[in-house]
Amino acid sequence: MADQPTGFSEKMKYLNIGTATNLRNIAIEESAGDIPGLFWLGGFKSTMEGTKAKALVAIGDELGVGVTRFDYSGHGASSGDFIEGTISDWLEEALAVFEQTSGEQIIIGSSMGAWLALLLNQKLKRQNRIKSLVLIAPAVDMTHDLMVSDFSDAELKSLEENGFVERPSDYDEPYILTKKLLDDGATHSLFGTPIQTGCPVHIMHGGKDTAVPTSHALKLVSHILLDPVFFTLIPDGDHSLSRPQDLLLLKSTLSRIISDAG
Secondary structure (H helix, E strand, O other): OEOOOOOOOOOOEEEEEOOHHHOEEEEEEEEOOEEEEEEEEOOOOOOOOOHHHHHHHHHHHHHOEEEEEEOOOOOOOOOOOHHHOOHHHHHHHHHHHHOOOOOOEEEEEEOHHHHHHHHHHHHHHHHOOEEEEEEEOOOOOHHHHHHHHHOOHHHHHHHHHHOEEEEOOOOOOOEEEEHHHHHHHHOOOOOOOOOOOOOOEEEEEEOOOOOOOHHHHHHHHHHOOOOOEEEEEEOOOOOOOOOHHHHHHHHHHHHHHHHOOO
């Protein structure tokens, strides 16, 4: 662990990842508890101070299990410039932070974090440390299926000429999508071949999700052919699934997984 930068919470730990110009200082929050632990992977531009991430800490405390969450580089309390981030970088960080945990873990990924959860699982399957995957509004292969494939001709031209595209977001600032991010994302594509997880997969999806269509989540289900998949559609839920009733569903899902002795 690296020394803690000044001005941040004393509860945080920091981990140096990468080398030279790609050295990143990653902020990690850990809550003590029994195993299986809960390992959180947030979404694109989300931080560990988001509603679901903070609710997960309370859920872990109530269920008596440990919780690990962190900020990707360019996000929240971690160092780095968001505009320079890639799926490869964020996956490398997820793997490094996971290696700081011990014992069996339940990986919970939201939106882009669900894609990273599946990629992380691929790298960790032989360790037999993942009890289950919980995927919320899974944005698998999002850089192509939910971004490039939806670009207009003008946006594709901007991407080639300027190296980035600006797209509106539900937040104050537009998303800046770089060619670097999109090209790197293509190297981590999961769709097109069966996805084998080696553990149960629980998917939660909002019927009113405008960022990740329900059809996209069902496309993921169709790729998981050899492992148990539990798909829960929340008809009136949006992309964030952060309402009290959504968090209660997340808690009950995690409680069932934890109590399963299998």
